[in-house]
Amino acid sequence: MENGxxxxxxLVWLVLFWLYVTLPxxxxxxxxxxKALALFD
Amino acid sequence: xxxxxxxxxxxxxxxxxxxxVPPAALSVHLCIGQAYAFSVFNDPLTRVLGVSAxxxxxxxxxxLGWIFSLAIVFLGLSAAFGGKWLEKVGPRLTxxxxxxxxxxxxxxxxxxxxxxxxxxxxxxxxxxGGIGLGLGYVSPVSTLIKWFPDRRGMATGMAIMGFGGGAMxxxxxxxxxxxxxxxxxxxxxxxAFLVMGGLYFVSMLIGALxxxxxxxxxxxxGWTPPRVENKMISQNHVHIDQALKTPQFYLLWLVLxxxxxxxxxxxxxxxxxxxxxxxxxxTPAAAAGFVGLLSLFNMGGRFFWSSxxxxxxxKNTYFVFFVVGACLxxxxxxxxxxxxxxxxxxxxxxxxxxxxxGFATIPAYLADLFGTQYVGGIHGRLLTxxxxxxxxxxxxxxxxxxxxxxxxxxxxxxxNVTMYIMAGLLVLGFVCNVLIKPVHEKHHxxxxxxxxxxxxxxxxxxxx
Numbered sequence: 268m269e270n271g272x273x274x275x276x277x278l279v280w281l282v283l284f285w286l287y288v289t290l291p292x293x294x295x296x297x298x299x300x301x302k303a304l305a306l307f308d
Numbered sequence: 309x310x311x312x313x314x315x316x317x318x319x320x321x322x323x324x325x326x327x328x329v330p331p332a333a334l335s336v337h338l339c340i341g342q343a344y345a346f347s348v349f350n351d352p353l354t355r356v357l358g359v360s361a362x363x364x365x366x367x368x369x370x371x372l373g374w375i376f377s378l379a380i381v382f383l384g385l386s387a388a389f390g391g392k393w394l395e396k397v398g399p400r401l402t403x404x405x406x407x408x409x410x411x412x413x414x415x416x417x418x419x420x421x422x423x424x425x426x427x428x429x430x431x432x433x434x435x436x437g438g439i440g441l442g443l444g445y446v447s448p449v450s451t452l453i454k455w456f457p458d459r460r461g462m463a464t465g466m467a468i469m470g471f472g473g474g475a476m477x478x479x480x481x482x483x484x485x486x487x488x489x490x491x492x493x494x495x496x497x498x499x500a501f502l503v504m505g506g507l508y509f510v511s512m513l514i515g516a517l518x519x520x521x522x523x524x525x526x527x528x529x530g531w532t533p534p535r536v537e538n539k540m541i542s543q544n545h546v547h548i549d550q551a552l553k554t555p556q557f558y559l560l561w562l563v564l565x566x567x568x569x570x571x572x573x574x575x576x577x578x579x580x581x582x583x584x585x586x587x588x589x590x591t592p593a594a595a596a597g598f599v600g601l602l603s604l605f606n607m608g609g610r611f612f613w614s615s616x617x618x619x620x621x622x623k624n625t626y627f628v629f630f631v632v633g634a635c636l637x638x639x640x641x642x643x644x645x646x647x648x649x650x651x652x653x654x655x656x657x658x659x660x661x662x663x664x665x666g667f668a669t670i671p672a673y674l675a676d677l678f679g680t681q682y683v684g685g686i687h688g689r690l691l692t693x694x695x696x697x698x699x700x701x702x703x704x705x706x707x708x709x710x711x712x713x714x715x716x717x718x719x720x721x722x723x724n725v726t727m728y729i730m731a732g733l734l735v736l737g738f739v740c741n742v743l744i745k746p747v748h749e750k751h752h753x754x755x756x757x758x759x760x761x762x763x764x765x766x767x768x769x770x771x772x
Binding site: 277280281284285287288291292294295296298299300302303304305306307308 | 325327601607
């Protein structure tokens with residue numbers, strides 16, 4: 268039981284940590300993509 | 309306090325999830341990648357005193373150009389000299405020092421902007437920040453290689469992709485902050501530097517606190533090293549200093565330098581080139597969009613090609629860069645001549661993906677040849693090739709272009725020879741890659757040497 272709790276806790280931490288790095292990256296990619304679309308206007 | 313940074317404190321416990329290491333590495337690389345977006349500060353920095361328009365006492369663009377150049381030079385120097393130290397003290401302390409230097413560098417530069425003293429900006433962002441860049445760049449790479457022996461290329465690709473992505477975060481973030489802080493008496497750069505220094509320090513600190521190194525005998529669950537022996541993947545280790553005595557190090561230095569020189573050379577002229585080759589149909593805004601598109605391919609290529617190298621092999625991946633790259637560089641002028649902009653953009657995009665891929669695949673190539681134990685330090689020394697290419701690429705391209713125009717060649721055609729010369733550089737790179745053979749066993753370290761040399765210990769074998 269304790270082991271299962273620990274495992275799900277570390278899984279939540281893993282997801283949060285990945286979100287912490289990917290969300291700003293996605294924001295940066297979206298900003299760049301918006302700028303890049305000017306090429307096809 | 310010193311104990312907090314020791315390798316033994318960051319050796320992972322059993323059951324540690326190795327997928328926590330890539331975001332720790334990305335926490336650092338996404339910050340230091342901001343360096344490639346520094347040019348967004350250039351225009352506002354020419355108006356620090358005049359605010360709405362430059363005054364005679366304001367800094368000139370040529371003066372400001374040195375900030376980025378200094379940062380790249382100190383990146384190369386600190387990576388080269390700090391790599392050995394990294395192997396000795398481990399990634400946590402190195403990443404912490406990198407955070408202090410990169411964040412602190414912004415603050416010193418902010419003081420320089422406030423006092424309008426350019427030497428303080430050079431010292432802050434160029435020297436101190438540049439040291440943070442170099443240490444931050446190499447510190448998580450060797451750790452990732454050790455955690456992902458089954459997918460070295462993909463692991464290093466993730467971190468080095470972050471360096472490419474850092475510019476994409478840094479550019480809009482800088483603009484957002486300058487817009488928020490600008491007023492009748494300020495262009496908002498000093499305030500933006502202060503906030504960014506703080507944000508980057510905290511983010512890099514998170515990376516330093518969460519990084520872990522694997523125990524010495526650790527292997528991924530269910531994975532055993534492949535039985536079929538690949539001579540290009542060594543099971544032995546070569547010491548940092550010994551690596552410099554091998555021809556493989558210098559051949560790889562040339563491979564990286566030539567690939568980066570060609571890439572940097574054409575990247576720097578991409579915006580002007582598309583406007584001059586397709587005169588009238590490409591506006592400056594569209595050209596800026598083209599550069600944005602290239603940076604996306606540069607970033608994506610870092611992950612794609614380094615991951616592909618796990619299946620193709622490192623040597624074959626570089627063969628693709630050099631053979632396909634040389635053909636594409638040579639084809640670009642023809643696309644301009646026949647007015648095929650879609651193909652021109654596509655060729656350029658693939659070229660940029662391979663430029664990024666070259667950066668991301670090199671640590672795994674080093675690990676294959678020299679072993680994983682000192683790959684961080686060896687990688688640091690190899691990055692001097694990047695600093696060299698950073699100077700060589702733009703100088704070569706600009707010189708050839710100016711010479712062509714002086715000889716009466718039309719501006720739109722002046723790029724043709726440049727692209728053919730860049731293709732020639734890739735052919736040279738191909739030859740260097742052909743010459744790379746496995747490292748001779750006389751360079752391999754013996755087991756007892758691990759304990760004797762320079763106090764550098766394999767992960768998990770450190771003295772208590």
